[in-house]
Amino acid sequence: MLAAMQAEKIIGIVGGVGPFAGLDLQQKILQETTAARDQDYLSVISISQPGEIPDRTAYLLTETAVSVNPAIPITRQLLTLERAGAQIAGIPCNSAHAAPIFDAIRSGLQQAGSQLTLLHMIDEVARFLRQHMSGVQRVGVLSTTGTRLARIYPAALEPAGFTVLTPSETVQTELIHPAIYDPEYGIKANGRATAKSRSDLLTGVAALQQAGAQAIILGCTEIPLALTESQIDGIPLVDATRVLARALIREAVVAGS
Numbered sequence: 001m002l003a004a005m006q007a008e009k010i011i012g013i014v015g016g017v018g019p020f021a022g023l024d025l026q027q028k029i030l031q032e033t034t035a036a037r038d039q040d041y042l043s044v045i046s047i048s049q050p051g052e053i054p055d056r057t058a059y060l061l062t063e064t065a066v067s068v069n070p071a072i073p074i075t076r077q078l079l080t081l082e083r084a085g086a087q088i089a090g091i092p093c094n095s096a097h098a099a100p101i102f103d104a105i106r107s108g109l110q111q112a113g114s115q116l117t118l119l120h121m122i123d124e125v126a127r128f129l130r131q132h133m134s135g136v137q138r139v140g141v142l143s144t145t146g147t148r149l150a151r152i153y154p155a156a157l158e159p160a161g162f163t164v165l166t167p168s169e170t171v172q173t174e175l176i177h178p179a180i181y182d183p184e185y186g187i188k189a190n191g192r193a194t195a196k197s198r199s200d201l202l203t204g205v206a207a208l209q210q211a212g213a214q215a216i217i218l219g220c221t222e223i224p225l226a227l228t229e230s231q232i233d234g235i236p237l238v239d240a241t242r243v244l245a246r247a248l249i250r251e252a253v254v255a256g257s
Contacts (some may be wrong), residue, residue, distance in 0.1 A: 009252040010043040012086025012116070014077050016050030017070075017093035020191040021221035021241065025092040028245035042252050045086050047077050056095035057146030057181075070096060071104035078105070079112055088117040088251045090244045092221045094143055097122045098150035117251060124247040125217060125240050126156040133236070136215045140165045140208030142201065143219035145177045153219055165211050167204045175200035180222050193226030201226055209235050 011029065015022025026046055035041050052073040059070055074096060078089055096102060097120060109116060129136060139162050141153045154164040167176055179197040183189050187197050201223060208216050209232075217238045218224050224239045231237055 009087040009117075010045060010085050011248050011252050012078065012081030012084075012089035013044060013046040014074055014081070014089065014091045014093075015046040015048035016077075017053055017056065017074070017091060017096055018188050018222060019048050019050050020188070020225060021092040022046055022048050024221065024225060025090065025241050025245055028239075028242050029248060032242065032245050032249055042249065043085075045081055045084050047081055047084075049073075049077060052077070056093055056098070056101060057144045060095060060098055060100065060146035060150050069101060069104055071101045071108060074101075075105050075108035075112070078109060078116060078118065079114060082114055082116045086116065088119065088248060090119050090121065090248050092121070092241055092244065094121060094152060094219050094221060094240060095146040095150070098146065098152050099155075100150075119244065119247050119251065121240055121244045122152050122156045125153075125219075125238060125243050126160055126162075127247075128238065128243045129157070129162065129215070130160060133215055133238075136236075137161070138163045138165060138212050138214050139238075140205075140211070140213030140216040141219045142167070142176055142204050142208070142216060142223055144180055145172060147219055148172060153217060165208055165213050167207050171204055171207055176204045179204075179226070180220055187222040187225055191225070198226045202232070205232050205235070205237075209233060 013022055013025055026044055033041055054068055054070050056070050081089055148166055157164050179200040180187050185194040185196040205216060215236045215238055219240055221241050224241050227237060
């Protein structure tokens with residue numbers, strides 16, 4: 001846990017991507033903060049307007065199906081957070097960090113003259129692996145199909161010397177993506193793990209383990225709602241949401257306080 005004494009910067013969260021992931025990030029900021037009383041916790045402003053933001057994976061898979069780049073409403077919500085007082089911010093959605101979306105967000109903030117510090121979740125995960133898992137070289141990733149096809153994690157991890165493993169296309173299409181998106185048993189629809197979504201994700205974990213993964217990144221912010229363990233069968237699970245929470249705390253706390 002990280003101390004929150006004399007924090008000077010207010011954290012902003014784009015909380016509707018998806019809504020349960022936004023709540024999970026805010027809860028993990030609380031969990032990762034050392035505090036003895038209410039006043040010791042960090043100031044957090046969260047905005048959850050999911051109806052304004054198109055699905056990120058749908059946009060990445062076929063831009064014609066989603067005509068509006070999700071970057072546009074995300075940028076608008078980040079600027080709303082900044083006007084409300086946020087000085088640093090995070091987006092609890094891995095797919096939103098694909099270059100066609102995240103680069104447009106950064107450009108939009110710059111054009112608006114924003115002073116907001118926006119953290120990059122995937123870069124923070126890469127930093128976490130370098131600092132805390134130096135013995136790990138082969139890293140598995142469970143994610144949405146959009147994150148997979150956009151190669152978000154390989155782009156961040158391969159230059160650092162990691163080998164990135166993903167499930168087979170069949171496992172991805174028939175098990176992993178539906179575990180997140182299925183309207184009946186998927187995590188997005190239920191806000192928690194159903195028996196089938198957890199079972200399907202565990203199949204993905206087993207497949208990555210068999211392929212030689214030494215650690216597995218939960219590369220969709222809904223997945224940690226189903227896989228809450230820190231490790232499975234001795235394989236560490238890296239919760240990207242928790243990594244982002246710790247990074248936001250780090251940036252919010254005055255150095256040396």
